[in-house]
Amino acid sequence: MIATVIKSTGSWYTVQTREGKKIECRMKGKFRMEGIRNTNPVAVGDQVEIEMDSGEETGSIIRIEPRKNYIIRRSINLSKQTQILAANIDRAFLVVTLSSPRTSLGFIDRFLLTAEAYGIPVDIVFNKSDMYSDEELKTVKELTLLYEKLGYSCILVSALHSGKEIEAIRERMSGKVNLFAGHSGVGKSTLINALDPGLKLRTGELSEAHDKGMHTTTFAEMFELSTGGYIVDTPGIKELGLVHMERQELSHYFPEMRNLLNQCRFNNCKHVNEPNCAVILAVKNGEIALSRYTCYLGIISGEELEKNYDD
Template sequence: MKARIYKSTGSWYIAKAEDGVTYNARIKGIFKLEGITSTNPIAVGDEVDMDIEAVQEESAIITHIYDRRNYVARVSPHNKRQHHIVASNLDQSILVATLKDPKTSQGFMDRFLISCEAYHIPAIIVFNKADIYRKKELERFEHLRGIYEAIGYKVILASVQEGTGLDEIKALLKDKITLLSGHSGVGKSTFINAVFPQFNLRTQEVSGWSGKGMHTTTFAEMFDLDGGGQIIDTPGVREFGLVDITKQELSHYYPEMRALLNGCQFNNCMHIEEPGCAVKKGVAEGIVSEDRYVSYLGILDTMNDKEY
Protein backbone atom coordinates (compact mmCIF):
# COMPACT_ATOMS: atom_id res chain seq x y z
CA MET A 1 0.00 0.00 0.00
CA LYS A 2 1.20 3.52 -0.81
CA ALA A 3 1.76 6.04 1.98
CA ARG A 4 3.46 9.36 2.77
CA ILE A 5 5.93 9.86 5.61
CA TYR A 6 4.61 12.36 8.17
CA LYS A 7 7.28 12.05 10.86
CA SER A 8 10.68 10.46 11.31
CA THR A 9 12.19 9.69 14.70
CA GLY A 10 15.35 8.11 13.35
CA SER A 11 14.47 4.42 13.28
CA TRP A 12 10.65 4.55 13.23
CA TYR A 13 8.42 6.55 10.91
CA ILE A 14 4.83 7.69 11.07
CA ALA A 15 3.29 7.03 7.66
CA LYS A 16 -0.19 7.95 6.47
CA ALA A 17 -1.74 5.58 3.94
CA GLU A 18 -3.97 6.74 1.10
CA ASP A 19 -7.06 5.70 3.10
CA GLY A 20 -6.04 8.14 5.88
CA VAL A 21 -4.93 5.51 8.43
CA THR A 22 -1.58 6.25 10.10
CA TYR A 23 0.95 3.52 10.80
CA ASN A 24 4.14 3.16 12.79
CA ALA A 25 6.51 1.98 10.10
CA ARG A 26 10.09 0.78 9.95
CA ILE A 27 12.48 0.09 7.10
CA LYS A 28 13.01 -3.37 5.69
CA GLY A 29 16.80 -3.80 5.49
CA ILE A 30 18.97 -0.91 4.35
CA PHE A 31 17.92 1.32 1.48
CA LYS A 32 20.59 2.23 -1.03
CA LEU A 33 19.36 5.40 -2.70
CA GLU A 34 20.97 6.34 -5.99
CA GLY A 35 23.42 9.19 -5.59
CA ILE A 36 22.27 10.20 -2.09
CA THR A 37 24.62 9.85 0.86
CA SER A 38 22.41 11.24 3.57
CA THR A 39 22.20 10.43 7.26
CA ASN A 40 18.50 9.66 6.82
CA PRO A 41 17.44 7.22 4.07
CA ILE A 42 13.80 8.30 4.42
CA ALA A 43 12.58 11.85 5.01
CA VAL A 44 9.30 13.54 5.85
CA GLY A 45 7.36 14.03 2.61
CA ASP A 46 8.67 10.83 1.01
CA GLU A 47 6.18 8.57 -0.77
CA VAL A 48 6.65 4.90 0.05
CA ASP A 49 5.16 1.46 -0.39
CA MET A 50 4.63 -0.57 2.77
CA ASP A 51 3.35 -3.94 3.91
CA ILE A 52 1.06 -4.12 6.94
CA GLU A 53 2.83 -5.99 9.71
CA ALA A 54 0.17 -6.03 12.44
CA VAL A 55 -3.31 -4.64 11.79
CA GLN A 56 -4.22 -4.18 15.48
CA GLU A 57 -1.03 -2.27 16.35
CA GLU A 58 -1.18 -0.39 13.03
CA SER A 59 2.46 -1.21 12.30
CA ALA A 60 3.99 -1.64 8.86
CA ILE A 61 7.27 -2.31 7.03
CA ILE A 62 8.47 0.11 4.34
CA THR A 63 9.49 -1.88 1.27
CA HIS A 64 10.03 0.80 -1.38
CA ILE A 65 10.68 4.54 -1.64
CA TYR A 66 9.54 6.46 -4.72
CA ASP A 67 11.82 8.90 -6.53
CA ARG A 68 11.74 12.36 -4.98
CA ARG A 69 10.76 15.24 -7.24
CA ASN A 70 12.83 17.53 -5.00
CA TYR A 71 14.18 17.83 -1.49
CA VAL A 72 15.93 20.30 0.81
CA ALA A 73 19.15 19.05 2.40
CA ARG A 74 21.63 20.59 4.82
CA VAL A 75 24.99 19.55 6.20
CA SER A 76 24.41 17.00 8.96
CA PRO A 77 24.80 18.64 12.39
CA HIS A 78 26.63 15.47 13.53
CA ASN A 79 28.90 14.84 10.55
CA LYS A 80 30.14 17.63 8.27
CA ARG A 81 30.90 15.10 5.52
CA GLN A 82 27.32 13.85 5.31
CA HIS A 83 24.08 15.62 4.70
CA HIS A 84 20.64 15.39 6.19
CA ILE A 85 17.49 15.59 4.08
CA VAL A 86 15.16 18.03 5.83
CA ALA A 87 12.04 17.19 3.76
CA SER A 88 11.06 16.08 0.26
CA ASN A 89 8.41 16.48 -2.46
CA LEU A 90 7.72 20.13 -1.65
CA ASP A 91 5.63 22.71 -3.50
CA GLN A 92 7.18 25.67 -1.68
CA SER A 93 9.12 26.72 1.40
CA ILE A 94 8.67 29.50 3.94
CA LEU A 95 11.69 30.89 5.74
CA VAL A 96 10.59 32.50 9.01
CA ALA A 97 13.11 35.22 9.85
CA THR A 98 13.28 37.85 12.61
CA LEU A 99 15.18 41.13 12.84
CA LYS A 100 15.61 40.88 16.63
CA ASP A 101 15.16 38.31 19.45
CA PRO A 102 16.82 36.39 17.72
CA LYS A 103 18.28 38.20 14.73
CA THR A 104 18.40 36.21 11.48
CA SER A 105 21.56 36.99 9.51
CA GLN A 106 21.38 37.70 5.81
CA GLY A 107 23.98 34.96 5.27
CA PHE A 108 21.63 32.39 6.82
CA MET A 109 18.73 33.62 4.68
CA ASP A 110 20.81 33.43 1.51
CA ARG A 111 22.06 29.92 2.29
CA PHE A 112 18.47 28.76 2.70
CA LEU A 113 17.40 30.45 -0.55
CA ILE A 114 20.39 28.97 -2.42
CA SER A 115 19.37 25.51 -1.25
CA CYS A 116 15.79 26.10 -2.46
CA GLU A 117 17.04 27.43 -5.83
CA ALA A 118 19.28 24.38 -6.24
CA TYR A 119 16.31 22.04 -5.85
CA HIS A 120 13.76 24.21 -7.70
CA ILE A 121 11.58 24.96 -4.67
CA PRO A 122 9.85 28.39 -4.66
CA ALA A 123 10.69 30.25 -1.44
CA ILE A 124 8.78 32.87 0.57
CA ILE A 125 10.38 34.99 3.32
CA VAL A 126 8.23 35.86 6.34
CA PHE A 127 9.66 38.40 8.81
CA ASN A 128 7.89 37.63 12.08
CA LYS A 129 7.66 39.62 15.35
CA ALA A 130 6.76 42.93 13.65
CA ASP A 131 5.11 43.96 16.95
CA ILE A 132 8.54 44.36 18.63
CA TYR A 133 10.22 46.23 15.77
CA ARG A 134 11.22 49.85 16.25
CA LYS A 135 12.23 52.37 13.57
CA LYS A 136 15.66 50.75 13.02
CA GLU A 137 14.21 47.26 12.40
CA LEU A 138 11.41 48.57 10.19
CA GLU A 139 13.94 50.45 8.05
CA ARG A 140 16.02 47.26 7.82
CA PHE A 141 12.90 45.32 6.80
CA GLU A 142 12.11 47.80 4.00
CA HIS A 143 15.72 47.57 2.79
CA LEU A 144 15.65 43.74 2.74
CA ARG A 145 12.18 43.62 1.18
CA GLY A 146 13.44 45.85 -1.64
CA ILE A 147 16.38 43.50 -2.30
CA TYR A 148 14.46 40.22 -2.26
CA GLU A 149 11.28 41.33 -4.03
CA ALA A 150 13.41 42.77 -6.86
CA ILE A 151 14.80 39.28 -7.55
CA GLY A 152 11.45 37.50 -7.42
CA TYR A 153 10.93 36.39 -3.81
CA LYS A 154 7.69 37.08 -1.95
CA VAL A 155 8.37 38.93 1.33
CA ILE A 156 5.77 39.28 4.10
CA LEU A 157 5.89 41.29 7.35
CA ALA A 158 3.99 39.41 10.04
CA SER A 159 3.23 39.42 13.73
CA VAL A 160 1.83 36.20 15.14
CA GLN A 161 1.13 38.06 18.43
CA GLU A 162 -1.05 40.68 16.70
CA GLY A 163 -2.34 38.47 13.87
CA THR A 164 -0.74 40.63 11.15
CA GLY A 165 -0.05 38.91 7.82
CA LEU A 166 -1.54 35.58 8.90
CA ASP A 167 -4.44 35.59 6.42
CA GLU A 168 -2.05 36.25 3.53
CA ILE A 169 0.20 33.37 4.63
CA LYS A 170 -2.79 31.06 5.17
CA ALA A 171 -3.93 31.72 1.59
CA LEU A 172 -0.46 30.82 0.28
CA LEU A 173 -0.51 27.49 2.15
CA LYS A 174 -3.79 26.24 0.66
CA ASP A 175 -3.43 22.96 -1.28
CA LYS A 176 0.38 23.11 -1.16
CA ILE A 177 3.03 21.06 0.67
CA THR A 178 5.05 23.75 2.44
CA LEU A 179 8.29 23.47 4.37
CA LEU A 180 8.57 25.86 7.33
CA SER A 181 12.12 26.65 8.42
CA GLY A 182 14.17 29.17 10.38
CA HIS A 183 16.28 29.64 13.50
CA SER A 184 14.97 28.43 16.85
CA GLY A 185 12.96 31.18 18.53
CA VAL A 186 11.66 32.91 15.38
CA GLY A 187 8.12 31.72 16.14
CA LYS A 188 7.49 28.81 13.75
CA SER A 189 5.57 26.71 16.27
CA THR A 190 3.75 29.80 17.62
CA PHE A 191 2.81 30.66 14.04
CA ILE A 192 1.40 27.16 13.39
CA ASN A 193 -0.56 27.30 16.66
CA ALA A 194 -1.99 30.73 15.76
CA VAL A 195 -3.07 29.70 12.27
CA PHE A 196 -4.02 26.10 13.10
CA PRO A 197 -4.79 25.87 16.84
CA GLN A 198 -5.73 22.19 16.50
CA PHE A 199 -2.03 21.26 16.37
CA ASN A 200 -1.16 22.79 19.76
CA LEU A 201 2.62 22.58 19.31
CA ARG A 202 4.99 23.16 22.22
CA THR A 203 6.74 26.53 22.22
CA GLN A 204 9.51 28.06 24.29
CA GLU A 205 10.80 31.54 24.92
CA VAL A 206 14.06 32.80 23.45
CA SER A 207 16.90 32.06 25.87
CA GLY A 208 17.59 35.31 27.76
CA TRP A 209 21.33 34.89 28.28
CA SER A 210 22.22 34.00 24.69
CA GLY A 211 19.46 35.76 22.72
CA LYS A 212 19.13 32.50 20.78
CA GLY A 213 16.02 30.39 20.42
CA MET A 214 15.59 27.16 22.34
CA HIS A 215 14.83 24.01 20.31
CA THR A 216 11.24 22.87 20.72
CA THR A 217 10.74 20.72 17.61
CA THR A 218 13.16 17.79 17.64
CA PHE A 219 12.03 16.05 14.45
CA ALA A 220 10.51 17.33 11.21
CA GLU A 221 6.78 16.65 11.15
CA MET A 222 4.02 17.06 8.58
CA PHE A 223 0.52 18.30 9.45
CA ASP A 224 -2.63 18.23 7.31
CA LEU A 225 -4.29 21.62 6.93
CA ASP A 226 -8.08 21.90 7.25
CA GLY A 227 -8.54 23.73 3.96
CA GLY A 228 -6.29 21.32 2.00
CA GLY A 229 -2.51 21.09 1.86
CA GLN A 230 0.22 20.15 4.34
CA ILE A 231 2.80 22.02 6.33
CA ILE A 232 6.12 20.56 7.49
CA ASP A 233 7.49 22.00 10.73
CA THR A 234 11.25 21.54 11.12
CA PRO A 235 13.61 21.74 14.09
CA GLY A 236 15.11 25.21 14.57
CA VAL A 237 18.27 25.43 12.50
CA ARG A 238 21.32 27.28 13.90
CA GLU A 239 23.32 27.03 10.68
CA PHE A 240 22.32 26.03 7.18
CA GLY A 241 25.31 24.29 5.56
CA LEU A 242 24.98 23.90 1.80
CA VAL A 243 25.48 20.47 0.21
CA ASP A 244 26.28 19.25 -3.30
CA ILE A 245 27.11 22.75 -4.52
CA THR A 246 30.55 23.65 -5.83
CA LYS A 247 32.14 27.11 -5.64
CA GLN A 248 31.82 27.25 -9.42
CA GLU A 249 28.05 26.74 -9.27
CA LEU A 250 27.25 29.08 -6.38
CA SER A 251 26.42 32.16 -8.49
CA HIS A 252 23.91 30.08 -10.52
CA TYR A 253 21.67 29.97 -7.44
CA TYR A 254 21.52 33.77 -7.11
CA PRO A 255 18.72 34.61 -9.61
CA GLU A 256 20.02 38.14 -10.22
CA MET A 257 23.53 36.81 -10.98
CA ARG A 258 22.25 33.90 -13.06
CA ALA A 259 20.64 36.39 -15.43
CA LEU A 260 24.07 37.99 -16.10
CA LEU A 261 26.42 34.98 -16.29
CA ASN A 262 26.44 34.78 -20.10
CA GLY A 263 27.89 38.28 -20.19
CA CYS A 264 31.07 37.32 -18.31
CA GLN A 265 34.26 37.22 -20.39
CA PHE A 266 35.26 33.86 -18.91
CA ASN A 267 32.77 31.02 -18.57
CA ASN A 268 34.47 29.87 -15.34
CA CYS A 269 34.30 33.40 -13.86
CA MET A 270 34.06 33.43 -10.05
CA HIS A 271 33.08 37.16 -10.06
CA ILE A 272 35.94 38.22 -7.78
CA GLU A 273 39.04 39.60 -9.58
CA GLU A 274 38.38 38.55 -13.20
CA PRO A 275 38.30 41.15 -15.99
CA GLY A 276 35.11 41.50 -18.04
CA CYS A 277 32.86 40.22 -15.24
CA ALA A 278 29.18 40.98 -15.88
CA VAL A 279 28.25 40.33 -12.23
CA LYS A 280 30.71 42.93 -10.85
CA LYS A 281 29.45 45.34 -13.53
CA GLY A 282 25.91 44.53 -12.33
CA VAL A 283 26.91 45.41 -8.75
CA ALA A 284 28.44 48.71 -9.92
CA GLU A 285 25.24 49.54 -11.83
CA GLY A 286 22.93 48.54 -8.95
CA ILE A 287 21.41 45.56 -10.83
CA VAL A 288 22.92 43.20 -8.23
CA SER A 289 22.52 44.42 -4.65
CA GLU A 290 25.80 45.06 -2.86
CA ASP A 291 24.46 43.21 0.22
CA ARG A 292 23.81 40.08 -1.84
CA TYR A 293 27.20 40.31 -3.54
CA VAL A 294 28.97 40.62 -0.16
CA SER A 295 26.91 37.65 1.08
CA TYR A 296 27.95 35.68 -2.05
CA LEU A 297 31.65 36.41 -1.35
CA GLY A 298 31.18 35.47 2.33
CA ILE A 299 29.57 32.12 1.47
CA LEU A 300 32.18 31.45 -1.24
CA ASP A 301 34.90 32.08 1.33
CA THR A 302 33.52 29.42 3.71
CA MET A 303 33.12 26.78 0.99
CA ASN A 304 35.57 23.93 0.84
CA ASP A 305 34.97 22.03 -2.39
CA LYS A 306 35.77 18.73 -0.67
CA GLU A 307 32.93 19.22 1.79
CA TYR A 308 30.30 20.58 -0.62
Protein backbone atom coordinates (compact mmCIF):
# COMPACT_ATOMS: atom_id res chain seq x y z
CA MET A 1 0.00 0.00 0.00
CA ILE A 2 1.41 3.43 -0.98
CA ALA A 3 0.85 6.37 1.35
CA THR A 4 2.10 9.94 1.93
CA VAL A 5 4.02 10.84 5.07
CA ILE A 6 2.15 13.76 6.63
CA LYS A 7 3.92 13.98 10.00
CA SER A 8 7.24 12.80 11.35
CA THR A 9 8.05 12.94 15.05
CA GLY A 10 11.23 10.91 15.02
CA SER A 11 10.20 7.38 15.84
CA TRP A 12 6.60 7.47 14.63
CA TYR A 13 5.33 8.69 11.27
CA THR A 14 1.76 9.52 10.39
CA VAL A 15 0.96 8.46 6.85
CA GLN A 16 -2.17 9.07 4.82
CA THR A 17 -3.39 6.51 2.34
CA ARG A 18 -4.92 7.33 -1.04
CA GLU A 19 -8.35 6.78 0.55
CA GLY A 20 -7.56 9.41 3.17
CA LYS A 21 -7.03 7.04 6.08
CA LYS A 22 -4.36 8.07 8.61
CA ILE A 23 -2.09 5.35 9.99
CA GLU A 24 0.69 5.58 12.58
CA CYS A 25 3.77 3.80 11.28
CA ARG A 26 7.26 2.92 12.35
CA MET A 27 10.18 2.31 10.10
CA LYS A 28 11.29 -1.16 9.35
CA GLY A 29 14.92 -1.80 8.57
CA LYS A 30 17.55 0.77 7.79
CA PHE A 31 17.27 3.56 5.28
CA ARG A 32 20.23 5.67 4.40
CA MET A 33 20.69 8.25 1.76
CA GLU A 34 23.88 7.63 -0.10
CA GLY A 35 26.91 9.23 1.45
CA ILE A 36 25.22 11.37 4.05
CA ARG A 37 23.92 10.84 7.50
CA ASN A 38 20.37 11.94 7.93
CA THR A 39 18.62 12.71 11.16
CA ASN A 40 15.35 11.80 9.44
CA PRO A 41 15.52 9.24 6.67
CA VAL A 42 11.80 9.60 6.00
CA ALA A 43 10.42 13.12 5.63
CA VAL A 44 7.02 14.75 5.34
CA GLY A 45 5.94 14.57 1.72
CA ASP A 46 7.63 11.23 1.10
CA GLN A 47 5.68 8.58 -0.75
CA VAL A 48 6.19 5.31 1.09
CA GLU A 49 5.12 1.72 0.87
CA ILE A 50 3.60 0.44 4.10
CA GLU A 51 2.57 -2.88 5.55
CA MET A 52 -0.02 -3.18 8.32
CA ASP A 53 1.27 -4.77 11.53
CA SER A 54 -0.65 -8.02 11.98
CA GLY A 55 -3.65 -7.60 14.22
CA GLU A 56 -2.83 -3.92 14.87
CA GLU A 57 -4.01 -0.50 13.76
CA THR A 58 -0.37 0.50 13.19
CA GLY A 59 1.91 -0.15 10.25
CA SER A 60 5.51 -0.30 9.07
CA ILE A 61 7.21 1.72 6.38
CA ILE A 62 9.10 -0.75 4.23
CA ARG A 63 10.17 1.39 1.26
CA ILE A 64 10.53 5.03 0.19
CA GLU A 65 9.71 6.01 -3.37
CA PRO A 66 12.39 8.08 -5.14
CA ARG A 67 12.00 11.79 -4.33
CA LYS A 68 11.14 14.38 -6.95
CA ASN A 69 12.95 16.98 -4.81
CA TYR A 70 13.54 17.98 -1.22
CA ILE A 71 14.70 20.85 0.93
CA ILE A 72 17.63 19.74 3.04
CA ARG A 73 19.69 21.52 5.63
CA ARG A 74 22.63 20.82 7.83
CA SER A 75 21.80 20.57 11.52
CA ILE A 76 23.44 23.35 13.47
CA ASN A 77 24.62 21.45 16.50
CA LEU A 78 25.47 18.22 14.74
CA SER A 79 27.29 19.68 11.81
CA LYS A 80 27.70 16.44 9.93
CA GLN A 81 24.08 15.50 10.10
CA THR A 82 21.53 16.71 7.65
CA GLN A 83 17.83 17.06 7.95
CA ILE A 84 15.24 16.96 5.22
CA LEU A 85 12.59 19.59 5.90
CA ALA A 86 10.14 18.13 3.41
CA ALA A 87 10.11 16.18 0.15
CA ASN A 88 8.17 16.28 -3.12
CA ILE A 89 7.25 19.95 -2.96
CA ASP A 90 5.65 21.96 -5.76
CA ARG A 91 6.20 25.41 -4.31
CA ALA A 92 7.96 26.91 -1.30
CA PHE A 93 6.80 30.02 0.52
CA LEU A 94 9.69 31.61 2.36
CA VAL A 95 8.14 33.62 5.18
CA VAL A 96 10.37 36.51 6.26
CA THR A 97 10.09 39.54 8.53
CA LEU A 98 12.26 42.65 8.57
CA SER A 99 12.04 42.87 12.35
CA SER A 100 10.57 40.82 15.21
CA PRO A 101 12.48 38.70 14.26
CA ARG A 102 14.86 39.99 11.59
CA THR A 103 15.54 37.82 8.55
CA SER A 104 18.90 38.52 6.92
CA LEU A 105 19.42 38.74 3.19
CA GLY A 106 22.05 36.01 3.52
CA PHE A 107 19.41 33.66 4.86
CA ILE A 108 16.96 34.52 2.07
CA ASP A 109 19.64 34.00 -0.57
CA ARG A 110 20.77 30.67 0.88
CA PHE A 111 17.21 29.42 0.93
CA LEU A 112 16.66 30.51 -2.69
CA LEU A 113 19.87 28.76 -3.65
CA THR A 114 18.81 25.50 -2.03
CA ALA A 115 15.42 25.63 -3.76
CA GLU A 116 17.01 26.61 -7.08
CA ALA A 117 19.24 23.55 -6.96
CA TYR A 118 16.13 21.35 -7.04
CA GLY A 119 14.07 23.57 -9.31
CA ILE A 120 11.52 24.40 -6.62
CA PRO A 121 9.77 27.73 -7.29
CA VAL A 122 9.83 30.11 -4.31
CA ASP A 123 7.52 32.95 -3.29
CA ILE A 124 8.85 35.35 -0.68
CA VAL A 125 6.21 36.37 1.85
CA PHE A 126 7.01 39.52 3.83
CA ASN A 127 4.82 39.04 6.88
CA LYS A 128 3.83 41.42 9.70
CA SER A 129 3.19 44.36 7.37
CA ASP A 130 1.10 45.93 10.16
CA MET A 131 4.27 46.44 12.21
CA TYR A 132 6.57 48.05 9.66
CA SER A 133 7.79 51.64 9.78
CA ASP A 134 7.83 53.72 6.59
CA GLU A 135 11.53 53.00 6.35
CA GLU A 136 10.91 49.25 6.54
CA LEU A 137 8.11 49.44 3.98
CA LYS A 138 10.57 51.16 1.66
CA THR A 139 13.02 48.32 2.17
CA VAL A 140 10.30 45.78 1.34
CA LYS A 141 9.67 47.66 -1.92
CA GLU A 142 13.35 47.58 -2.84
CA LEU A 143 13.66 43.90 -2.02
CA THR A 144 10.50 43.14 -3.99
CA LEU A 145 12.03 44.85 -7.03
CA LEU A 146 15.28 42.94 -6.56
CA TYR A 147 13.76 39.49 -6.11
CA GLU A 148 10.90 39.76 -8.61
CA LYS A 149 13.45 40.63 -11.30
CA LEU A 150 15.10 37.30 -10.47
CA GLY A 151 11.82 35.41 -10.83
CA TYR A 152 10.67 35.13 -7.22
CA SER A 153 7.21 36.52 -6.52
CA CYS A 154 7.02 38.71 -3.43
CA ILE A 155 3.92 39.27 -1.32
CA LEU A 156 3.54 41.73 1.56
CA VAL A 157 0.95 40.55 4.09
CA SER A 158 -0.21 40.67 7.64
CA ALA A 159 -1.32 37.28 8.91
CA LEU A 160 -3.51 39.10 11.43
CA HIS A 161 -5.54 40.91 8.76
CA SER A 162 -7.33 38.92 6.13
CA GLY A 163 -7.38 40.61 2.76
CA LYS A 164 -6.67 40.22 -0.91
CA GLU A 165 -3.03 39.25 -0.24
CA ILE A 166 -4.09 36.22 1.81
CA GLU A 167 -6.53 35.39 -0.97
CA ALA A 168 -3.71 35.64 -3.53
CA ILE A 169 -1.54 33.18 -1.57
CA ARG A 170 -4.49 30.79 -1.26
CA GLU A 171 -4.95 30.85 -5.03
CA ARG A 172 -1.28 30.12 -5.67
CA MET A 173 -1.43 27.08 -3.38
CA SER A 174 -4.40 25.42 -5.01
CA GLY A 175 -3.75 21.90 -6.25
CA LYS A 176 -0.13 21.90 -5.09
CA VAL A 177 2.06 20.72 -2.21
CA ASN A 178 3.30 23.93 -0.60
CA LEU A 179 6.09 24.30 1.91
CA PHE A 180 6.13 27.12 4.49
CA ALA A 181 9.61 27.83 5.80
CA GLY A 182 11.45 30.58 7.65
CA HIS A 183 12.86 31.61 11.02
CA SER A 184 10.96 30.83 14.21
CA GLY A 185 8.46 33.56 15.02
CA VAL A 186 7.98 35.01 11.53
CA GLY A 187 4.36 33.82 11.60
CA LYS A 188 4.28 30.68 9.47
CA SER A 189 1.64 28.94 11.57
CA THR A 190 -0.36 32.16 12.05
CA LEU A 191 -0.36 32.65 8.30
CA ILE A 192 -1.50 29.08 7.69
CA ASN A 193 -4.37 29.64 10.14
CA ALA A 194 -5.32 32.76 8.18
CA LEU A 195 -5.27 30.75 4.96
CA ASP A 196 -7.42 28.01 6.44
CA PRO A 197 -9.03 28.94 9.77
CA GLY A 198 -10.22 25.37 10.23
CA LEU A 199 -6.65 24.20 10.93
CA LYS A 200 -6.18 25.99 14.28
CA LEU A 201 -2.42 25.48 14.49
CA ARG A 202 -0.58 26.40 17.65
CA THR A 203 1.25 29.73 17.49
CA GLY A 204 3.59 31.31 20.01
CA GLU A 205 4.71 34.65 21.35
CA LEU A 206 8.19 36.00 20.71
CA SER A 207 10.66 36.00 23.57
CA GLU A 208 10.67 39.47 25.14
CA ALA A 209 14.39 39.50 25.69
CA HIS A 210 15.51 38.56 22.18
CA ASP A 211 12.57 39.38 19.93
CA LYS A 212 12.86 35.91 18.44
CA GLY A 213 10.45 33.04 18.08
CA MET A 214 10.42 30.25 20.63
CA HIS A 215 10.14 27.27 18.30
CA THR A 216 6.46 26.70 18.83
CA THR A 217 6.11 24.31 15.88
CA THR A 218 8.36 21.34 16.61
CA PHE A 219 7.60 18.91 13.79
CA ALA A 220 6.90 19.36 10.12
CA GLU A 221 3.33 18.47 9.28
CA MET A 222 1.27 18.42 6.11
CA PHE A 223 -2.33 19.61 6.06
CA GLU A 224 -4.98 19.43 3.39
CA LEU A 225 -6.47 22.83 2.66
CA SER A 226 -10.23 23.08 2.45
CA THR A 227 -9.72 25.30 -0.61
CA GLY A 228 -7.56 22.71 -2.36
CA GLY A 229 -3.91 21.75 -2.17
CA TYR A 230 -1.62 20.82 0.69
CA ILE A 231 0.49 22.88 3.02
CA VAL A 232 3.50 21.82 5.05
CA ASP A 233 4.15 23.80 8.23
CA THR A 234 7.74 23.47 9.41
CA PRO A 235 9.64 24.34 12.59
CA GLY A 236 11.62 27.59 12.42
CA ILE A 237 15.08 27.27 10.92
CA LYS A 238 17.93 29.28 12.36
CA GLU A 239 20.52 28.72 9.72
CA LEU A 240 20.55 26.90 6.47
CA GLY A 241 23.75 25.04 5.83
CA LEU A 242 24.14 24.18 2.17
CA VAL A 243 24.24 20.54 1.26
CA HIS A 244 25.22 18.71 -1.91
CA MET A 245 26.58 21.68 -3.76
CA GLU A 246 29.80 21.90 -5.70
CA ARG A 247 31.79 25.11 -5.96
CA GLN A 248 31.59 25.02 -9.75
CA GLU A 249 27.80 24.80 -9.90
CA LEU A 250 27.10 27.55 -7.35
CA SER A 251 26.78 30.36 -9.91
CA HIS A 252 24.25 28.31 -11.90
CA TYR A 253 21.83 28.68 -9.00
CA PHE A 254 21.98 32.46 -9.08
CA PRO A 255 19.51 33.25 -11.90
CA GLU A 256 21.15 36.62 -12.60
CA MET A 257 24.54 34.94 -13.15
CA ARG A 258 23.36 31.96 -15.13
CA ASN A 259 23.09 33.73 -18.48
CA LEU A 260 26.43 35.47 -18.15
CA LEU A 261 28.54 32.43 -17.44
CA ASN A 262 29.60 31.73 -21.01
CA GLN A 263 30.79 35.33 -21.38
CA CYS A 264 33.62 35.04 -18.85
CA ARG A 265 37.08 34.72 -20.37
CA PHE A 266 37.84 31.48 -18.53
CA ASN A 267 35.35 28.69 -18.64
CA ASN A 268 36.26 27.65 -15.11
CA CYS A 269 35.91 31.24 -13.86
CA LYS A 270 34.90 31.44 -10.21
CA HIS A 271 33.88 35.10 -10.61
CA VAL A 272 36.01 36.17 -7.67
CA ASN A 273 39.00 38.06 -9.11
CA GLU A 274 39.51 36.70 -12.62
CA PRO A 275 40.15 39.13 -15.48
CA ASN A 276 37.34 39.71 -17.99
CA CYS A 277 34.72 38.16 -15.76
CA ALA A 278 31.20 38.91 -16.98
CA VAL A 279 29.76 38.51 -13.48
CA ILE A 280 32.14 41.01 -11.88
CA LEU A 281 31.42 43.43 -14.71
CA ALA A 282 27.66 43.05 -14.14
CA VAL A 283 28.14 43.79 -10.43
CA LYS A 284 30.15 46.90 -11.32
CA ASN A 285 27.49 48.31 -13.59
CA GLY A 286 24.67 47.47 -11.21
CA GLU A 287 23.01 44.65 -13.13
CA ILE A 288 23.74 42.25 -10.30
CA ALA A 289 22.83 43.43 -6.80
CA LEU A 290 25.77 43.82 -4.47
CA SER A 291 23.93 41.97 -1.69
CA ARG A 292 23.54 38.92 -3.91
CA TYR A 293 27.14 38.97 -5.07
CA THR A 294 28.34 39.40 -1.47
CA CYS A 295 26.35 36.32 -0.54
CA TYR A 296 27.89 34.43 -3.46
CA LEU A 297 31.40 35.45 -2.38
CA GLY A 298 30.68 34.49 1.21
CA ILE A 299 29.67 31.01 0.17
CA ILE A 300 32.35 30.37 -2.42
CA SER A 301 35.18 31.55 -0.19
CA GLY A 302 33.88 30.00 3.01
CA GLU A 303 33.90 26.45 4.20
CA GLU A 304 30.20 25.84 3.83
CA LEU A 305 30.56 23.87 0.63
CA GLU A 306 33.26 21.45 1.76
CA LYS A 307 31.79 20.66 5.13
CA ASN A 308 28.74 19.04 3.66
CA TYR A 309 29.98 15.59 3.04
CA ASP A 310 30.11 12.85 5.56
CA ASP A 311 33.70 11.63 5.54
